[in-house]
Amino acid sequence: MKLFLVLSQILYLLCMIPWLFVWGISFMSFDQGFGLANVSFVAGIGLYPVAAIVCAILAWRFHRRRKKTAIVVNLIPMAWILGLGVPLLFINFS
Template sequence: MKTFLVVSQIIYLICMIPWLFVWGISFMAFDAGISGEAIVLVSIISMYPLVAIACSIIAWILHRRRTRTAVIINLIPMVWVLGIGIPLLVITLR
């Protein structure tokens, strides 16, 4: 259990490096003007570090009493990693 938490959180930390690039580029959504879609896109991308840190803390608090809940909570930041990472990987490899 501890190994899973440590490894997954190292992956989240490593994903912070490309996240900085994606976050910086996401502000180009405002090039055509301020729109609701642009605000939502930038907000969702900007939330990744906050969600990763919060889920990591909660997972470590719960890891002894509720193992399954800790694993599920720790996997929440994976939504960002897979949701943004896979499309970027596909675009890069084309």
């Protein structure tokens, strides 16, 4: 259990490096003006570090008594990695 939490949070930390680049580029979505979709896109990308930190804290608080809850909470930032990271990698390498 502890190994899973440590390894997944190391992955989340490593994903912060490309996240910074993607977050900076995401502001280019405002080139055509402001809109709800643009603001939601940038906010969704910008919330990744907040989600990773909050979920890490909660997962470590739950890891002794509620193991399944700790795993589920710790996997929430994986939604950003799979939802944004994988498609961006696919687009860049195809």
